[in-house]
Amino acid sequence: MHSVIETPSHIGFQFSDEQVAVAHLVREFAKHEIAPHVARWDKEHIFPRELYGKLADAGILGMTIPEEHGGGGSDTVTYALVVEELAKADAGTATTFSVHAMVAAAINAMGTPEQRRRYLPKLASGEMLAAFALTEPESGSDAASLRTHAERNGDGYVISGRKQWCTNAGYSGVVMVMARTGGHGANGISSFLVENGVPGLVVERVTEKMGIHSSNTVDLAFDNVAVPADALLGVEGRGFRQALQTLNAGRIGIAAQACGILAACLHESIAFARERHTFGKPIGAYQGISFKIARMQVDLDAARLLMYRAAWLKDQGRDFAVAASEAKLFASEAARRQSAEAVQIHGGYGYTTEFPVERYYRDAKITEIYEGTSEIHQIIVARSLLGKLD
Ligand SMILES: Cc1cc2nc3c(=O)[nH]c(=O)nc-3n(C[C@H](O)[C@H](O)[C@H](O)COP(=O)(O)OP(=O)(O)OC[C@H]3O[C@@H](n4cnc5c(N)ncnc54)[C@H](O)[C@@H]3O)c2cc1C
Numbered sequence: 138m139h140s141v142i143e144t145p146s147h148i149g150f151q152f153s154d155e156q157v158a159v160a161h162l163v164r165e166f167a168k169h170e171i172a173p174h175v176a177r178w179d180k181e182h183i184f185p186r187e188l189y190g191k192l193a194d195a196g197i198l199g200m201t202i203p204e205e206h207g208g209g210g211s212d213t214v215t216y217a218l219v220v221e222e223l224a225k226a227d228a229g230t231a232t233t234f235s236v237h238a239m240v241a242a243a244i245n246a247m248g249t250p251e252q253r254r255r256y257l258p259k260l261a262s263g264e265m266l267a268a269f270a271l272t273e274p275e276s277g278s279d280a281a282s283l284r285t286h287a288e289r290n291g292d293g294y295v296i297s298g299r300k301q302w303c304t305n306a307g308y309s310g311v312v313m314v315m316a317r318t319g320g321h322g323a324n325g326i327s328s329f330l331v332e333n334g335v336p337g338l339v340v341e342r343v344t345e346k347m348g349i350h351s352s353n354t355v356d357l358a359f360d361n362v363a364v365p366a367d368a369l370l371g372v373e374g375r376g377f378r379q380a381l382q383t384l385n386a387g388r389i390g391i392a393a394q395a396c397g398i399l400a401a402c403l404h405e406s407i408a409f410a411r412e413r414h415t416f417g418k419p420i421g422a423y424q425g426i427s428f429k430i431a432r433m434q435v436d437l438d439a440a441r442l443l444m445y446r447a448a449w450l451k452d453q454g455r456d457f458a459v460a461a462s463e464a465k466l467f468a469s470e471a472a473r474r475q476s477a478e479a480v481q482i483h484g485g486y487g488y489t490t491e492f493p494v495e496r497y498y499r500d501a502k503i504t505e506i507y508e509g510t511s512e513i514h515q516i517i518v519a520r521s522l523l524g525k526l527d
Pocket of ligand 1: 236268269270271272276277278279301302303304305346354503506507508509510511512513
């Protein structure tokens with residue numbers, strides 16, 4: 138019998154010794170630094186800023202940042218293992234980490250040598266967290282219709298507009314912001330690296346959420362924010378493609394987060410099904426319960442295989458975008474479905490805060506929404522098969 142909370146080596150995916158060691162390191166870290174606090178963070182909506190210094194000290198926060206910039210230089214499969222392990226303990230922490238790592242990867246891939254030198258060591262050490270600001274009040278899935286604009290002004294740009302639901306942005310040091318520098322549509326958008334604290338950039342509102350309470354989600358107002366020309370990421374007009382490229386990789390992280398939630402659901406459900414007795418037997422002895430657990434296991438294995446395939450394709454330098462969409466679509470829907478089953482297996486206890494499954498149920502839902510909704514991922518997969526017919 139394998140433990141679902143261990144590294145999923147049984148799924149048939151070949152992890153290296155180093156990857157297994159990293160997963161073990163993160164699991165041990167989470168056991169001591171996250172698990173004892175997560176119920177309080179959730180109940181009191183606490184963003185544990187100090188945790189990210191500890192994650193950095195343990196070498197986890199900057200794991201995917203190149204070694205020359207103070208990170209661990211790990212690959213995408215390792216990144217996915219880290220997110221999954223964090224999410225087993227706390228999905229909110231996994232959200233913070235995955236967005237941070239996603240933006241760090243974008244700076245590394247698309248930034249100038251100077252931008253890499255300026256930001257990556259601080260992102261690895263936890264001195265700065267990173268945020269990603271694409272969504273606006275009037276544009277989410279249809280991100281190419283965004284309205285925030287950046288006007289050329291002398292040597293730099295002046296950015297004005299509003300961004301909505303930016304993960305980490307209340308505590309971040311740097312925000313990757315997509316703004317319009319040209320005409321309508323995707324080709325008129327550019328990306329900028331904007332440092333928190335610049336005049337005119339204000340956190341307008343902290344969003345109250347259904348779940349992932351230990352993550353920070355805020356609306357940002359840009360009121361004539363002056364940034365230098367070297368805040369531009371890459372070249373003008375590439376911002377929408379850069380955002381999609383960034384999100385393609387991020388989606389592997391959300392799939393990994395969903396896998397972590399699924400693994401935690403399964404772990405709790407197995408323990409409860411063994412211990413809870415009705416009519417003189419453990420409830421796990423009834424097929425009505427044991428079959429639910431069997432299906433949970435199958436969903437977890439399938440979600441993991443899709444997710445690690447996408448991560449592996451990316452590490453091989455192969456096209457991984459559709460694989461990432463498939464993984465995110467399947468894993469997030471499985472996490473939502475199976476977290477509901479985990480509550481059901483726990484009966485009335487599942488609906489109380491005495492057991493963590495009600496938190497898993499609330500946390501799982503967001504994985505179907507952010508970094509592309511399930512509907513958008515179905516469009517991506519369908520288009521890869523049918524082409525663009527409309
Ligand atoms: C907690 C949280 C954290 C977030 N973090 C970030 C962040 O860090 N950075 C950031 O930029 N954004 C972030 N977001 C925003 C998130 O990515 C968007 O909410 C998401 O992309 C969906 O956009 P929307 O909410 O505007 O929904 P809409 O785009 O308005 O969609 C509404 C509904 O219509 C469906 N729909 C839309 N278009 C189609 C279509 N063509 N065909 C079929 N169905 C369609 C959608 O799937 C959805 O069900 C976050 C959101 C939340 C809630």
